[in-house]
Amino acid sequence: MTGKQTRSTARKATPAPVRPTAVQPPPGPHVAVLGAGNWGTTIAHLIASNGNAVRLWTRSSELADAIRTERVNRRYLDGFDLSEHIWPTNDLALAVRGARMIVMVIPSSGFRAVCRQLAPLVEPDQAIVHATKGLEQHTYRRMSQIVLEETCVRRYAVISGPNIAREIMEGKPSGTVVASPFPRLIERVSGLLTGPTFRVYTNDDVAGVELGGALKNIIAIGAGISAGLQLGENTRALLITRGLGEIMRLSLSFGARAETFSGLAGIGDLMVTCASEHSRNFRLGRGLAAGKDVATITAQLGMVAEGVNTVAVAHDFVREHNVYAPVIEAIHAIVHGGQHPIEAIRELMVLDARPDVDLG
Amino acid sequence: MINENDAPRIAAEVVARVYERCRARAARPGGKPLDEIINETLYHERRRLARQRGRDEERAFYSGLRHRLGRASEAETQRMLHEIITRYVEEISGHFDPNIYRVATRVMPVGVSALLTGLSPGRLLGSGLLGGGLLGGGPLPSLEQMLEIHGDVETTRRLNELGTVLYVPTHSSNLDSIILGLALYQAGLPPVTYGAGLNLFENRIIGYFMQNLGAYTVDRLKTDPLYRDALKEYSTVVLEYGRPSLFFPGGTRARAGTLETYLKKGLLGTAVAAYRNNLERNRDRRIFVVPVTLNYPLVLEAATLIDDHLQISGQSRYIIVDDEFSQLDRWVAYARGLFALDMHIYVRFGAPLDPFGNPVNEQGESLDPHGRVIDPGRYLMDEGAIVDDETRDAEYTRMLARGVVRSFFANNIACATHVVSFAMLHALYERERPSHLYRFLRSLGPETSLPVDQLLATLQRLLDELGALADDGGIQLGRVVSSRRAEDVLNHAIRRLQTYHTRPVIERRGDRLHVGDANLLLFYRNRLEGYGLLDAPTLVRQRQEAP
Numbered sequence: 001m002t003g004k005q006t007r008s009t010a011r012k013a014t015p016a017p018v019r020p021t022a023v024q025p026p027p028g029p030h031v032a033v034l035g036a037g038n039w040g041t042t043i044a045h046l047i048a049s050n051g052n053a054v055r056l057w058t059r060s061s062e063l064a065d066a067i068r069t070e071r072v073n074r075r076y077l078d079g080f081d082l083s084e085h086i087w088p089t090n091d092l093a094l095a096v097r098g099a100r101m102i103v104m105v106i107p108s109s110g111f112r113a114v115c116r117q118l119a120p121l122v123e124p125d126q127a128i129v130h131a132t133k134g135l136e137q138h139t140y141r142r143m144s145q146i147v148l149e150e151t152c153v154r155r156y157a158v159i160s161g162p163n164i165a166r167e168i169m170e171g172k173p174s175g176t177v178v179a180s181p182f183p184r185l186i187e188r189v190s191g192l193l194t195g196p197t198f199r200v201y202t203n204d205d206v207a208g209v210e211l212g213g214a215l216k217n218i219i220a221i222g223a224g225i226s227a228g229l230q231l232g233e234n235t236r237a238l239l240i241t242r243g244l245g246e247i248m249r250l251s252l253s254f255g256a257r258a259e260t261f262s263g264l265a266g267i268g269d270l271m272v273t274c275a276s277e278h279s280r281n282f283r284l285g286r287g288l289a290a291g292k293d294v295a296t297i298t299a300q301l302g303m304v305a306e307g308v309n310t311v312a313v314a315h316d317f318v319r320e321h322n323v324y325a326p327v328i329e330a331i332h333a334i335v336h337g338g339q340h341p342i343e344a345i346r347e348l349m350v351l352d353a354r355p356d357v358d359l360g
Numbered sequence: 361m362i363n364e365n366d367a368p369r370i371a372a373e374v375v376a377r378v379y380e381r382c383r384a385r386a387a388r389p390g391g392k393p394l395d396e397i398i399n400e401t402l403y404h405e406r407r408r409l410a411r412q413r414g415r416d417e418e419r420a421f422y423s424g425l426r427h428r429l430g431r432a433s434e435a436e437t438q439r440m441l442h443e444i445i446t447r448y449v450e451e452i453s454g455h456f457d458p459n460i461y462r463v464a465t466r467v468m469p470v471g472v473s474a475l476l477t478g479l480s481p482g483r484l485l486g487s488g489l490l491g492g493g494l495l496g497g498g499p500l501p502s503l504e505q506m507l508e509i510h511g512d513v514e515t516t517r518r519l520n521e522l523g524t525v526l527y528v529p530t531h532s533s534n535l536d537s538i539i540l541g542l543a544l545y546q547a548g549l550p551p552v553t554y555g556a557g558l559n560l561f562e563n564r565i566i567g568y569f570m571q572n573l574g575a576y577t578v579d580r581l582k583t584d585p586l587y588r589d590a591l592k593e594y595s596t597v598v599l600e601y602g603r604p605s606l607f608f609p610g611g612t613r614a615r616a617g618t619l620e621t622y623l624k625k626g627l628l629g630t631a632v633a634a635y636r637n638n639l640e641r642n643r644d645r646r647i648f649v650v651p652v653t654l655n656y657p658l659v660l661e662a663a664t665l666i667d668d669h670l671q672i673s674g675q676s677r678y679i680i681v682d683d684e685f686s687q688l689d690r691w692v693a694y695a696r697g698l699f700a701l702d703m704h705i706y707v708r709f710g711a712p713l714d715p716f717g718n719p720v721n722e723q724g725e726s727l728d729p730h731g732r733v734i735d736p737g738r739y740l741m742d743e744g745a746i747v748d749d750e751t752r753d754a755e756y757t758r759m760l761a762r763g764v765v766r767s768f769f770a771n772n773i774a775c776a777t778h779v780v781s782f783a784m785l786h787a788l789y790e791r792e793r794p795s796h797l798y799r800f801l802r803s804l805g806p807e808t809s810l811p812v813d814q815l816l817a818t819l820q821r822l823l824d825e826l827g828a829l830a831d832d833g834g835i836q837l838g839r840v841v842s843s844r845r846a847e848d849v850l851n852h853a854i855r856r857l858q859t860y861h862t863r864p865v866i867e868r869r870g871d872r873l874h875v876g877d878a879n880l881l882l883f884y885r886n887r888l889e890g891y892g893l894l895d896a897p898t899l900v901r902q903r904q905e906a907p
Contacts, residue, residue: 120730125742182751
């Protein structure tokens with residue numbers, strides 16, 4: 001702990017309001033939130049706003065210190081005062097030991113690595129909830145499967161839905177879905193998150209909720225392309241609807257249930273991602289429409305859009321399992337095959353017409 | 361195994377628990393009233409009896425029940441419910457006879473050898489051999505020579521001292537119960553309480569032995585939820601009493617010859633239930649689940665099983681009573697084959713699991729995926745206290761089932777007959793490249809043949825893949841297969857595949873191999889289904905445990 005102390009006093013660039021810097025966390029039961037990006041910070045804030053002690057873990061000691069002293073996450077969620085009940089730390093053991101619940105909000109590419117770090121620290125009576133929308137490359141694993149493979153934890157849940165962090169922080173009415181095969185856990189997660197402007201709905205179809213969240217990112221890239229090419233609202237509706245059909249066909253072969261996709265984690269999330277011009281995937285699509293390549297856009301965004309990874313995973317799966325998914329394949333050809341969007345759309349438009357609704 | 365003192369105590373305990381649970385549920389708001397439970401029993405049982413012949417005593421019991429129910433007082437309804445539960449539990453726990461039991465436990469291994477060498481129990485018992493030379497290792501050829509026991513027997517033995525072991529084997533033949541009993545005896549492991557299908561008890565060849573060996577009956581035709589409750593409670597109490605037990609988690613014999621990819625969760629869930637009950641009484645007596653794989657180079661009932669599998673789905677029979685298992689001449693033929701060809705039956709004890717599907721070390725401690733010791737009791741806790749939660753435990757049982765299925769695949773022992781059948785069918789498939797799989801399978805017959813060289817090439821590829829898979833611990837190889845020499849494996853398998861079955865499965869004529877019995881070829885080939893070997897297509901659509 002002393003190391004952290006010296007570091008935080010050593011580099012204090014901006015003068016922060018003077019507050020007692022707690023190096024030891026406050027005593028009593030707590031919830032751990034792992035990942036202090038905009039969504040992780042928002043979840044921590046929601047839980048803390050309900051009067052629960054939250055330990056917010058981030059790999060970066062600078063960020064932890066900054067949040068602790070400023071009560072603001074300037075890097076990912078600037079402009080919002082965070083609850084006093086949030087205690088940030090870069091010490092994973094301190095965050096998770098004894099936690100009533102562990103919420104993981106880690107990008108899918110680093111998810112397994114964090115689970116491995118977590119493995120020696122967690123116990124069988126703890127629960128892990130994750131809010132990561134993505135699939136693991138090559139293995140097609142969902143995040144909850146990685147939790148089970150890497151840790152002794154058996155009680156797990158997923159949070160997913162149309163959740164733009166900033167809107168939630170602004171107190172605009174929003175809702176999300178918590179899915180788990182463990183009803184008592186769903187109840188507890190729901191109790192921690194529910195607030196005056198945030199509603200929590202429940203589902204036991206974990207696979208469906210995870211896949212809805214992961215696969216919609218692909219369609220969001222398509223929406224960005226469509227907007228970039230100024231193709232209009234009909235095109236967007238065509239894309240979203242046909243895209244949802246593909247998401248469902250793919251997900252059913254992963255064991256998901258069709259009904260789930262009529263809910264917040266399905267069509268709900270898809271609508272928000274395809275409408276929101278600020279999402280990374282949407283901006284990626286816009287860039288592609290303007291003729292830029294993925295590397296250039298990624299450099300400009302400053303981060304990787306989850307959809308880039310997800311479309312590669314989905315494409316492999318579609319090929320391997322012979323699922324009819326031309327939109328996903330077209331977006332894959334644009335993102336990873338360098339095909340020009342107009343060319344890809346032209347190819348899509350000449351395919352044989354299929355039944356409007358077909359889940360087979 | 362249950363001893364003579366336990367049996368009545370266990371039965372009484374089960375009846376009391378099931379009865380009390382019904383009453384507690386009925387007392388809850390919205391709970392099912394007792395007369396409704398009885399009506400449900402009547403519905404299920406009368407439906408079952410409508411499809412079965414005989415059983416007059418049962419019919420009389422249920423029609424009597426129906427008459428009484430109409431004008432029953434509360435007290436009378438309670439009595440009736442108690443009667444039903446007692447009846448179920450008595451059937452499950454069997455007609456336990458301590459005297460016969462004592463003889464049978466001593467006689468079992470010898471009796472089994474005798475059976476397999478073609479002696480009927482009647483002749484065996486009438487022969488007067490039981491008391492004499494036989495027990496001292498008399499004139500019969502010994503089955504022990506045919507049994508090969510693999511896996512970590514030492515750990516399994518230790519775990520029997522540290523806690524209660526539940527064996528969950530693969531199921532391919534009615535011989536399994538007998539072979540397992542013998543394997544445990546031979547490995548020096550304590551005898552177990554069996555859950556075995558009612559049909560086995562009614563079988564005229566081995567029913568006698570099943571009756572009195574501390575086995576309990578599982579009647580898979582009984583769909584009444586109350587019966588299932590009683591059955592699960594029975595298994596739970598047996599485990600709680602610290603008696604090692606055994607049941608087949610796949611339910612029935614694998615019709616298609618495959619490994620089980622989906623398990624029944626009812627009985628399997630009694631592992632976590634028993635552990636929880638123990639913990640609630642502050643007894644940290646652990647339950648260890650040991651998956652066991654059984655592999656026969658030839659299966660006694662193969663012909664009936666595969667025919668049943670190939671019936672249009674939905675029409676296949678869940679319970680078969682008139683198969684080779686009840687035909688003495690098939691037993692004799694089978695036993696002759698076993699002895700004549702020095703065939704080996706493989707029994708392999710897989711690595712133990714806890715009721716949550718975690719691996720367990722030699723000290724009986726549960727391990728996390730990276731080998732760290734964890735306290736499994738904490739899976740049942742919420743904020744420091746043990747909590748009853750059926751939904752949670754059902755999910756744990758699904759996780760256990762996944763672990764057991766994984767173990768089945770990793771501990772499956774590939775015999776030459778499996779490997780050669782797989783290669784033969786695949787070589788034919790590659791030659792034809794059929795667009796319709798089932799039409800292709802139906803087209804195979806004695807006129808279908810392959811040059812030996814062509815088969816050897818496919819076989820060698822398969823052996824190489826199997827070798828690599830085995831090196832990674834993904835499968836086990838039988839003695840001859842592990843030589844990885846295609847020619848040896850082929851010759852070995854052909855001799856066996858021409859032996860016991862009425863028609864040879866594969867026949868060698870000159871330098872060509874002919875399909876003798878396409879169904880059996882499929883049956884033996886299917887033991888290697890699900891590994892993705894040779895990128896072969898899936899030929900059996902099976903329900904899978906969710907990943």
